[in-house]
Amino acid sequence: MAIFSKPSRLPDISQAQRRPLILAALVLLLLRSRLGGLGKEGIDAVSSRLLRGKGPAKKLSAEENLQVLQKIYEKNGDAEVLLVPYRDRITKVPIRPIPQEKFANDKKHFPLLPQSVQKKPNIDLSFLKQLRALLLRIVLPPPSWDGKGRSPLWRSREVGVLTLHSAFLILRTVLSILVARLDGRIVRDLVKADGKGFMKGLGLWFLLAIPSTYTNSMIRHFQSILSLSLRTRLTRYVHDLYLSAYPDLRYYRVSSHSSTAEGEHETNHGGLDGVEQYITADVESWAASLSGLYGNLLKPSLDMLLFTSQLSRSLGVRGTALLFLNYYATVAILRAVTPAFGRLASVEARLEGEYRRGMGRVGRESEEVAFYNGGHREKDILTKAYLRLIKHVNSIYKIRIAYEWTEDYVIKYLWSAAGYALIAVPILFTRAKRSLGIQASPSDEARERASRDEAVAGRTETYISNRRLLLSLADAGGRLMYAYKDLLELAGLTTRIYTLVSTLHQLPPLQTPEIDVVEDPEAIQLKNVDVRVPGGIDEDGIQEMDLVSGLNLTIRPGEHLMITGSNGVGKSAVARVLAGLWPAFGEGAAIHRPADSPVNDDPSDPRPRPTLFVVPQRSYMVTGSLLENIIYPDTYNDFLKSGKTEEDLQAILESVFLGYLKEREGGWLTRKEWRDVLSGGEKQRLGLARVFYRRPKFAILDECTSAVSSDVEGRMYESAKALGITLITISLRPSLMKYHTQLLTLNGEGTGRWSLTRLGTAEERLSVGREIALLEQKLADVEKWEKRVAELEHMLGAESFEAAEHDGDHDSVSEVGAGSENGSEVAITESMLQE
Numbered sequence: 001m002a003i004f005s006k007p008s009r010l011p012d013i014s015q016a017q018r019r020p021l022i023l024a025a026l027v028l029l030l031l032r033s034r035l036g037g038l039g040k041e042g043i044d045a046v047s048s049r050l051l052r053g054k055g056p057a058k059k060l061s062a063e064e065n066l067q068v069l070q071k072i073y074e075k076n077g078d079a080e081v082l083l084v085p086y087r088d089r090i091t092k093v094p095i096r097p098i099p100q101e102k103f104a105n106d107k108k109h110f111p112l113l114p115q116s117v118q119k120k121p122n123i124d125l126s127f128l129k130q131l132r133a134l135l136l137r138i139v140l141p142p143p144s145w146d147g148k149g150r151s152p153l154w155r156s157r158e159v160g161v162l163t164l165h166s167a168f169l170i171l172r173t174v175l176s177i178l179v180a181r182l183d184g185r186i187v188r189d190l191v192k193a194d195g196k197g198f199m200k201g202l203g204l205w206f207l208l209a210i211p212s213t214y215t216n217s218m219i220r221h222f223q224s225i226l227s228l229s230l231r232t233r234l235t236r237y238v239h240d241l242y243l244s245a246y247p248d249l250r251y252y253r254v255s256s257h258s259s260t261a262e263g264e265h266e267t268n269h270g271g272l273d274g275v276e277q278y279i280t281a282d283v284e285s286w287a288a289s290l291s292g293l294y295g296n297l298l299k300p301s302l303d304m305l306l307f308t309s310q311l312s313r314s315l316g317v318r319g320t321a322l323l324f325l326n327y328y329a330t331v332a333i334l335r336a337v338t339p340a341f342g343r344l345a346s347v348e349a350r351l352e353g354e355y356r357r358g359m360g361r362v363g364r365e366s367e368e369v370a371f372y373n374g375g376h377r378e379k380d381i382l383t384k385a386y387l388r389l390i391k392h393v394n395s396i397y398k399i400r401i402a403y404e405w406t407e408d409y410v411i412k413y414l415w416s417a418a419g420y421a422l423i424a425v426p427i428l429f430t431r432a433k434r435s436l437g438i439q440a441s442p443s444d445e446a447r448e449r450a451s452r453d454e455a456v457a458g459r460t461e462t463y464i465s466n467r468r469l470l471l472s473l474a475d476a477g478g479r480l481m482y483a484y485k486d487l488l489e490l491a492g493l494t495t496r497i498y499t500l501v502s503t504l505h506q507l508p509p510l511q512t513p514e515i516d517v518v519e520d521p522e523a524i525q526l527k528n529v530d531v532r533v534p535g536g537i538d539e540d541g542i543q544e545m546d547l548v549s550g551l552n553l554t555i556r557p558g559e560h561l562m563i564t565g566s567n568g569v570g571k572s573a574v575a576r577v578l579a580g581l582w583p584a585f586g587e588g589a590a591i592h593r594p595a596d597s598p599v600n601d602d603p604s605d606p607r608p609r610p611t612l613f614v615v616p617q618r619s620y621m622v623t624g625s626l627l628e629n630i631i632y633p634d635t636y637n638d639f640l641k642s643g644k645t646e647e648d649l650q651a652i653l654e655s656v657f658l659g660y661l662k663e664r665e666g667g668w669l670t671r672k673e674w675r676d677v678l679s680g681g682e683k684q685r686l687g688l689a690r691v692f693y694r695r696p697k698f699a700i701l702d703e704c705t706s707a708v709s710s711d712v713e714g715r716m717y718e719s720a721k722a723l724g725i726t727l728i729t730i731s732l733r734p735s736l737m738k739y740h741t742q743l744l745t746l747n748g749e750g751t752g753r754w755s756l757t758r759l760g761t762a763e764e765r766l767s768v769g770r771e772i773a774l775l776e777q778k779l780a781d782v783e784k785w786e787k788r789v790a791e792l793e794h795m796l797g798a799e800s801f802e803a804a805e806h807d808g809d810h811d812s813v814s815e816v817g818a819g820s821e822n823g824s825e826v827a828i829t830e831s832m833l834q835e
């Protein structure tokens with residue numbers, strides 16, 4: 001019984017294949033017209049349309065470029081058009097912020113992963129769910145897609161690119177089969193010594209080469225476009241989610257450490273390390289890996305399918321079954337030797353991030369490091385981070401040796417050998433069968449010879465075509481196996497991206513209950529607020545003590561508050577609660593913050609008046625021009641709309657004693673690395689200039705004048721008060737007390753005690769110079785008094801004379817927190833000063 005069926009003769013290419021060839025040529029022509037030309041321009045046009053939705057922009061002069069750099073955005077309906085300078089041109093990128101409802105809908109599709117899955121990504125159900133969520137919620141659907149068919153998925157640009165990419169991948173496989181057949185036909189004609197047929201075959205060969213090579217480059221091109229497109233979609237989504245406004249402030253809270261318990265997530269902070277690595281490098285790698293993998297999976301799968309179907313025509317049922325057995329054996333062997341590439345890729349990305357972050361830190365803090373001459377120390381730290389990275393990468397390489405060796409052996413040699421065997425058996429078998437056949441009669445000899453020649457030519461054609469198909473099959477198999485490794489790596493990256501998105505989604509908004517009955521709606525009020533580090537736990541996993549306990553505070557407009565206390569006691573922490581960066585803890589804790597006023601007190605300024613503006617302890621300089629640094633966080637467009645002029649800005653700079661800056665730095669539009677260019681005091685004064693520009697109702701000044709001389713500081717305080725800004729100053733400088741009407745003293749030492757002192761009216765208040773002089777004088781008298789007491793004791797012979805050394809009235813203390821003794825301490829100082 002025949003094991004293999006007789007090889008069937010392949011149909012003549014000129015008849016059977018003419019139609020697909022014409023079809024392929026037509027598809028190409030169609031695509032060519034769709035793409036606006038096959039050359040670079042056509043591709044550029046597609047790229048630019050995909051990336052910016054418009055054609056190439058006109059060239060700009062240096063001056064125009066500078067103007068655009070200032071503007072950043074243009075308004076276009078409800079969408080904003082981002083102006084991106086690129087090679088003396090401005091590309092306009094329409095930005096439609098993702099609606100909040102979409103984020104609210106998406107939240108349930110991104111539940112947090114357990115720590116065990118985050119650490120050991122694999123190709124399993126969880127991976128498929130993560131990939132599905134990322135693809136169907138973020139990167140594939142059109143922005144308006146709601147999953148209910150109102151805006152179908154296929155209308156998205158990414159699905160369009162994917163379709164074109166897939167079309168070229170299919171075309172490529174079809175062309176490969178045609179090439180294999182043509183190859184067989186050319187050799188057949190050669191064996192038959194058919195010169196005409198041979199020349200015709202050669203002509204077809206060159207013709208077929210055109211779509212084949214073009215298809216190859218288009219596959220690569222669409223893969224890159226797809227990768228870029230996926231990256232852009234994901235980046236935009238993550239940007240919108242990450243750089244969220246109050247009450248989310250995800251960029252502020254996502255990195256903070258919160259919990260050590262496995263799988264447990266603190267309600268207010270994310271605990272995601274190295275978030276910049278996730279958003280930049282990981283998103284890019286994920287997009288590249290996914291688009292590459294699509295091609296690497298689809299094409300070899302198609303190849304396998306079509307080549308197998310082609311081969312099965314000549315191999316018969318049993319041959320095909322053996323072919324599948326071969327596939328199965330290969331997969332089983334390779335699965336057994338495949339290391340956990342997913343986990344390895346995820347660890348590599350994390351280590352890469354640590355090294356990059358370290359490098360970034362040295363770049364940012366280079367001056368501080370240089371002052372300490374700390375290069376050698378930084379080198380140790382960075383080298384350690386680098387060595388950890390390359391040790392890991394090296395171990396991957398070592399692990400790969402065994403895997404790749406097995407893979408090469410199985411794919412290249414075993415498959416090829418199996419292929420030869422599969423081809424050889426039917427040929428040998430057919431010949432053997434033929435040799436066993438009945439002898440031909442002498443009269444038929446000529447016909448017999450001719451038919452034998454024909455059979456040899458046919459067998460040669462079958463052999464050459466099948467051999468090519470089998471080699472391509474081996475190649476496709478190899479690619480599929482490589483794709484398995486890529487798939488594992490994609491699983492690692494997917495888990496990282498999913499972790500990023502889910503952590504961002506699951507951060508609950510910062511919310512503190514509003515006070516029920518507010519005495520003064522225009523006042524900031526805190527009721528029973530405990531201030532503590534969110535998620536702060538010590539080594540034993542126990543909640544850390546409150547920095548401040550049960551804080552009750554009312555700051556009315558015009559009642560300037562100063563917050564003081566020793567270092568690390570929690571002054572800035574109170575500011576964070578006031579500004580809403582940290583939640584207010586404690587039983588019955590509630591806060592009232594007045595709403596922004598719709599109108600500004602300056603009639604020429606149409607902007608609403610913000611309630612609160614904070615100048616933080618560390619000066620922050622934004623990338624951009626001098627002007628942008630003063631108006632931060634407003635944009636240049638906001639500035640234009642505000643009706644303010646450059647003269648107004650100059651006046652603001654004068655009021656913070658920086659009037660010389662514009663001249664010195666070469667104009668408002670000068671762009672510099674302001675962090676390095678300005679001195680510490682200048683940066684602090686620029687911070688105050690922002691307060692004057694925005695004119696908030698309340699301004700929290702967190703030790704933001706520590707590097708400014710006292711006289712300048714005083715004048716700036718007076719100017720701020722004159723603008724109707726209520727100051728909340730955090731400072732250790734007693735000299736600032738005179739500008740305030742309330743004093744909040746934090747006592748710390750783990751007790752959470754605080755005291756609030758009314759500093760009295762202007763007449764009652766003493767100047768700080770006098771306060772200090774008085775105190776010093778009184779301290780100097782102490783020795784004198786002691787001597788006098790001793791004299792009196794001696795004179796009267798009295799036993800003990802514990803006279804009340806200090807006895808002050810408590811009128812000045814309006815409210816005292818947990819530690820009443822601290823209240824009396826402040827009161828004593830007051831009474832002594834009044835004496």
Ligand SMILES: Nc1ncnc2c1ncn2[C@@H]1O[C@H](COP(=O)(O)OP(=O)(O)OP(=O)(O)O)[C@@H](O)[C@H]1O
Pocket residue numbers: 256533536547565566567568569570571572573574617
């Ligand atoms: N994000 C954080 N994570 C952990 N601990 C924090 C965090 N922020 C502040 N702390 C801790 O909370 C305490 C209070 O910090 P805060 O910045 O309020 O101090 P401060 O009173 O303003 O000090 P200084 O006068 O030195 O500025 C400190 O012990 C600090 O270490």
